[in-house]
Structures are given as C-alpha cells and as structure tokens.
Amino acid sequence: MTHDNDTNYEATRTPEETELQRELRELPRPVAPAEFRADMKQAFRHGEIEPRVSPIEVGEIDEPTSAAAPPEPIAITAPISRRVLPWVTVAAVAAAAVFLAVLLNPTTTSEWKVVAANSGGRLVVEGQSFDLSDLSGLPALAPGQVVEYEGEGTLELLASGFWAIELAPASTLELPVHTDRPSSTAESGQTFACRVDRGIARFVTGPDFAGNALWVSAQGTEVEVTGTTFSVLASSDKTCVSVLEGKVSVRAADGSVVPVSAGSCRTVYLDARPALDHALDDGQRTSLTALFERGSEYFGH
Numbered sequence: 001m002t003h004d005n006d007t008n009y010e011a012t013r014t015p016e017e018t019e020l021q022r023e024l025r026e027l028p029r030p031v032a033p034a035e036f037r038a039d040m041k042q043a044f045r046h047g048e049i050e051p052r053v054s055p056i057e058v059g060e061i062d063e064p065t066s067a068a069a070p071p072e073p074i075a076i077t078a079p080i081s082r083r084v085l086p087w088v089t090v091a092a093v094a095a096a097a098v099f100l101a102v103l104l105n106p107t108t109t110s111e112w113k114v115v116a117a118n119s120g121g122r123l124v125v126e127g128q129s130f131d132l133s134d135l136s137g138l139p140a141l142a143p144g145q146v147v148e149y150e151g152e153g154t155l156e157l158l159a160s161g162f163w164a165i166e167l168a169p170a171s172t173l174e175l176p177v178h179t180d181r182p183s184s185t186a187e188s189g190q191t192f193a194c195r196v197d198r199g200i201a202r203f204v205t206g207p208d209f210a211g212n213a214l215w216v217s218a219q220g221t222e223v224e225v226t227g228t229t230f231s232v233l234a235s236s237d238k239t240c241v242s243v244l245e246g247k248v249s250v251r252a253a254d255g256s257v258v259p260v261s262a263g264s265c266r267t268v269y270l271d272a273r274p275a276l277d278h279a280l281d282d283g284q285r286t287s288l289t290a291l292f293e294r295g296s297e298y299f300g301h
C-alpha cells in the first residue's frame with residue numbers, strides 16, 4: 001500500500017525549500033583557529049577528553065529474576081511526515097552552524113578595554129562622553145563602535161591577546177569588527193575591518209591574531225595586515241601608513257596595491273600628487289617601538 005508519507009521528497013519540495021537547501025550547502029565550513037586546534041590535539045594526546053559514556057564494569061548489570069515485572073507497553077506514534085522532516089533537518093543544520101560559528105570563532109565578540117590614558121582627557125563612544133580621569137568606571141567597548149579621543153597624551157585600547165591600539169589626541173576610530181570580506185592572507189579564514197576617520201592610530205598585533213587578517217581603511221586608502229606593528233595617519237590632505245615590523249599592503253583609491261616593508265612609510269595624497277615612499281623618521285620609529293614594547297607586556301611575551 002502506498003502512503004503520502006512515502007512520497008519522494010525530491011519530487012515534491014517547493015522552490016523555497018530548494019533555494020534554502022542550496023544556501024545551506026554553500027555556507028562556508030567554519031575553521032577553528034590554529035591555537036584551538038593545537039589545544040584539542042594536546043588534550044587528546046594526554047587523555048584529557050572524557051568519553052561521553054563510561055565503560056560498563058563487570059557486575060554492574062543485574063541478572064534478571066524469575067519474578068521480573070511484565071514489560072511496559074510500547075507507545076506507537078504516527079510517523080513524521082516526510083514533508084515536515086526536511087524542515088526539521090534544516091532547522092537542526094542552521095542551529096549547528098550558529099553553534100559552530102560561536103565556538104570556533106570566539107574573536108567575533110572580543111571586548112575592548114581602555115588600559116591607559118596619559119594626561120586624562122575624554123573618550124566619546126557612539127556619542128556618549130566619558131571622563132578618562134578614572135578608568136575603572138569605563139564600560140567595555142564592543143567591536144564596531146566608533147570612539148573619539150580628546151586629550152593631551154595618548155589613549156591605549158586592548159582586546160585580549162589579539163591586538164592593542166594607541167590613539168593620538170584628536171583621533172577617531174571605528175574598532176575592528178569581524179567581516180566577511182575575503183583576504184588572500186588569512187590562513188584561518190577570519191578577517192576583521194576597522195576605519196580611521198581622523199588623527200593617528202597605532203596598532204600592534206598579538207599572538208592570538210596569527211593566521212588572521214585586518215583591513216584598515218582611511219579616506220579611500222586601505223591597508224591589509226596579517227600581523228605587524230604599524231600606524232595609520234588620516235589628515236586633511238593625506239593618509240600615511242608607517243610600518244615598524246612585519247609587512248602590510250596599501251591599496252590606494254585608484255586600485256593600485258603596494259607592499260610596505262618594515263622601517264618604511266607610504267604617504268597617499270588626496271589630491272593629484274603621486275604617492276611618496278620613504279623611511280620612518282625618528283618620531284615615528286620611537287612611537288611605534290614604545291607601543292611594540294608595551295604590547296609585549298600586554299601579551300606576555
């Protein structure tokens with residue numbers, strides 16, 4: 001006898017179901033960061049991963065007695081319609097994808113903290129102003145928030161073991177946030193993006209950033225970073241990218257891409273003047289070296 005439940009789903013699914021299945025199949029496979037994979041291998045080798053079901057010890061199973069109670073009746077329910085089953089599967093796959101994205105990509109929710117504010121000043125976060133004379137009362141900052149610093153000295157921000165950022169006075173920065181923008185240099189598939197609207201932002205990446213990539217934009221100029229100590233200056237007439245160690249790639253508004261190596265600076269003008277490449281001056285080198293050394297203290301290496 002033929003029942004509706006036995007109807008082949010492939011022949012009866014709706015166009016919406018077909019499109020949803022296609023989109024799910026095209027989702028990128030989450031890739032665990034290198035450090036996470038190394039930790040899991042180490043735990044497996046040392047037997048630190050407990051089995052989900054404990055082995056049964058001899059003598060744990062009781063022998064049946066002759067006076068055993070009659071078995072409980074088995075409840076029989078109607079089978080789930082094959083029309084409904086694919087949607088149950090889709091929901092389960094979607095939930096698993098969200099779980100894996102959170103588990104394997106913990107950096108998407110990294111908080112930023114103000115760790116130093118030389119000479120006080122004020123920090124404006126999404127229009128809300130905070131006094132920097134007492135850092136203990138400052139809230140944690142979220143990725144993607146726009147921060148404006150007004151003070152006499154410098155302001156330092158830290159996000160776990162990923163990176164530290166130093167802002168010069170009168171600087172505005174959108175904090176790095178996870179993005180789907182592709183990067184040819186991100187080994188683990190994680191890419192972040194931030195924006196310097198004005199002033200100077202100095203960056204130093206930490207050990208947890210290895211294998212990832214960061215895009216920094218400023219006035220039409222873009223900088224691709226894979227791990228280094230560098231700064232981005234955004235002024236009224238130019239954008240300047242200075243590199244202390246490592247290497248970055250600078251993409252101008254005209255689409256040209258030029259690598260900038262350690263000890264060098266590239267200035268991209270907003271007018272018709274050609275870009276200028278030159279060595280770091282003493283002030284740039286001193287500021288970036290000081291941030292690099294503090295980064296070593298922050299990251300514990």
